[in-house]
Every structure is written in structure tokens, then in C-alpha cells.
Amino acid sequence: MQHAIDIDGKKISPSSSGQIAVCGFCGEKVRGRCGEINIWHWQHVNKVECDLWKExxxxxxxxxxxxxxxxxxxxxxxxxxxxxxxxxxxxxxxxxxxxxxxxxxxxxxxxxxxxxxxxxxxxxxxxxxxxxTENVSEKQLAEIEKKYAAKIIHVKKYSSIGLESIKKKPSLRTSEVETLKDNLNRLESVTEPFNIYNKNADTFAEQIINIWENDNLSIDPSLMKIITDDALVSKNAFLRLRGDFKRNKHYLDLPGKTSSEIEQLYL
Known part of the structure; x- marks a missing residue:
């Protein structure tokens, strides 16, 4: 034994040969053995049965x-x-x-x-x-790998499908863009005549207004709408204007040959 109990009840190691203490287990006297060959230890003074488990x-x-x-x-x-x-x-x-x-x-x-x-x-x-000897960690890793092999395959397959889907998206977007471009071209082909009509209508209306202003004509505000309609509507409005002019000079105070100039402009 390397430990014994002194008179104060403390656990101690031997400090010199012949030192007396008591065994903490059986309470019998032990003597210090402090030689130069073996590690210092305690030995029972009398041969007694202490802890049977201790050898x-x-x-x-x-x-x-x-x-x-x-x-x-x-x-x-x-x-x-x-x-x-x-x-x-x-x-x-x-x-x-x-x-x-x-x-x-x-x-x-x-x-x-x-x-x-x-x-x-x-x-x-x-x-x-x-x-x-047996490498426990490798065995456990092998069991884990076997257990989750099916799940790993599933994850890889899912990832592959997901990747293919991502790759297809750009081509789908390109196709959608091309379709939108075709639709836009068709719309432009349809709207182009209207743009021409509006331009012609604005030019037609401006020419009439310029002539009227140069001749100092008084213009009824209700007739000004012709500058915002397309050519066809402008012409119809002008026809109504000409009819009103022929029936009544209330709308326009036309000096000189303005009426004939307007007639010529219409033709």
C-alpha cells in the first residue's frame, strides 16, 4: 500500500522506514518501507486479511x-x-x-x-x-456508410435532377424571350399604320390652323379637337366645318378668298 492513516486521521504516504500508521481499510498497524530499490510503500506489521481483492x-x-x-x-x-x-x-x-x-x-x-x-x-x-486488436471506429464508420448508402444515392439522384432542371431554365427563358420579341414585332407592325395616321393628322391639322391664323380667322374652340384625332377623323371634322361654312358664317369671319383656299387645301 502507498497510503495509510496517521494519528490525526489524514491519509499519508510513508516518509521513512519503520514509520508506523494504520491501514485505512482494516485498521491494523502498517510500517513504512522506504528502501532504494522499490517505491516507498506501507506494509502490514502482522499478516492479516485486509481487502481480499487487493493483490x-x-x-x-x-x-x-x-x-x-x-x-x-x-x-x-x-x-x-x-x-x-x-x-x-x-x-x-x-x-x-x-x-x-x-x-x-x-x-x-x-x-x-x-x-x-x-x-x-x-x-x-x-x-x-x-x-x-480491432479498429472500432472503422467498423462503426462502415456500418454508418452501409446504413445511409441508399439515402446517399437518393440525394445524389435528387441533386442530379435538380441540376438538370437548373440547366434547362436558361434555354426556356431564351425561348420565352424570342416569343416575346415575335409578339412585339407583330404589335409594331399593327401599330405602325396608326402612328402614320396620327402624324398625318397632326400635319393636316397644323396646315389648316396656320392658314386660319394667317387670315385672321376666329376659331371656335370646339373645332380644335381635329388636331388630336387621326387623319380620317380630321377629314370628317373638316367636312363638317366646310358644310357649316356654306350654311352659316357664324363660326368663321372669312375675308377675301380664304374659303376658296380652304377648299383647295382640302382637295
Whole structure:
């Protein structure tokens, strides 16, 4: 043992050979063994049955335990009236047991049931070449890959379909643009005559207005609408104007030969 209890009830390591303390497990006296060959440890003064689970420790045991915090080493655990000394007990309640010699499966099962959450550290120096290792991570990855292989295929297929759909969209948009261009050309061919009519109507109306203004004619506002109609409507309005002129001179005060000039302009 590397730990014992002093007269103040504290867990201590041996500091000199012959130092006396008591075993924290069985309460019997232990003596310090502090030589130059073995790691310093405690030894029972009298041969007593302490923890039956504890075996004769070697330097291998002690070196391993020394790698952990002092308070974690050789901790007594009591459960349901039964107690044992754990090599290491962490603050999180994890037990670590160091096993240097052979142990039966039944003994392993009993200790694991008592400690609960635990880890075994085995000295395999004498039989390490007989061990068969297995890469757990690769096995698990293979199972995951097999499990999701169908889903991966589905995702790839879906992505491929989606990509093809995206590729088709530009060609569809190009076709739609061409169709719109054709429709626009047809509309322009239909509207072109109306543009010509309007231009002719504006020119026709401006010529009439210029003649009237040059001859100082008085123009009824209701007749001004001819400047905004197409050529056909303008001509009809002019015909009505000429008829009104012949029947009544109320609309226009025409000096000289203005009426004949208007007649000529119409022809």
C-alpha cells in the first residue's frame, strides 16, 4: 500500500522506514518501507486479511497510481455494507483498476458490478503478441456508410435532377424571350399604320390652323379637337366645318378668298 492513516486521521504516504500508521481499510498497524530499490510503500506489521481483492503490488502498480492526484489514489468505497479499495477513484466517480496478474472472468464481473463505472488497465507485457486488436471506429464508420448508402444515392439522384432542371431554365427563358420579341414585332407592325395616321393628322391639322391664323380667322374652340384625332377623323371634322361654312358664317369671319383656299387645301 502507498497510503495509510496517521494519528490525526489524514491519509499519508510513508516518509521513512519503520514509520508506523494504520491501514485505512482494516485498521491494523502498517510500517513504512522506504528502501532504494522499490517505491516507498506501507506494509502490514502482522499478516492479516485486509481487502481480499487487493493483490501483492508491484512497481508497475505503484508507478501507474503515482500518475494520478494523491487524493484519488487507494480510495475506500463502501456499498451495501461491503467495502473495497479502488486503485483510483476520480472526482467524477470513475474507478480505474490496474491489473498485473491473471484474473478470472467471474472475478472481473463481480468487481465491475460493485464499482459500476470503471476502467481496467492491464499489464499485457507478457502476452501482448497474443492480442487481436480491432479498429472500432472503422467498423462503426462502415456500418454508418452501409446504413445511409441508399439515402446517399437518393440525394445524389435528387441533386442530379435538380441540376438538370437548373440547366434547362436558361434555354426556356431564351425561348420565352424570342416569343416575346415575335409578339412585339407583330404589335409594331399593327401599330405602325396608326402612328402614320396620327402624324398625318397632326400635319393636316397644323396646315389648316396656320392658314386660319394667317387670315385672321376666329376659331371656335370646339373645332380644335381635329388636331388630336387621326387623319380620317380630321377629314370628317373638316367636312363638317366646310358644310357649316356654306350654311352659316357664324363660326368663321372669312375675308377675301380664304374659303376658296380652304377648299383647295382640302382637295
Amino acid at each position: 501483492g503490488e508491484t512497481d508497475w502498480h505503484r508507478v501507474w497510481k503515482s500518475r494520478f492526484p494523491f487524493n484519488w489514489q487507494e480510495t475506500i468505497i463502501i456499498k451495501n455494507g461491503e467495502k473495497h479499495i479502488a486503485d483510483i477513484l476520480t472526482d467524477e466517480g470513475l474507478v480505474i483498476e490496474f491489473q498485473n496478474s491473471s484474473i478470472t472472468p467471474s472475478a472481473i464481473a463481480v468487481r465491475e458490478k460493485f464499482y459500476g463505472k470503471m476502467i481496467w488497465v492491464i499489464n499485457s507485457e507478457s502476452f501482448k503478441n497474443n492480442l487481436v
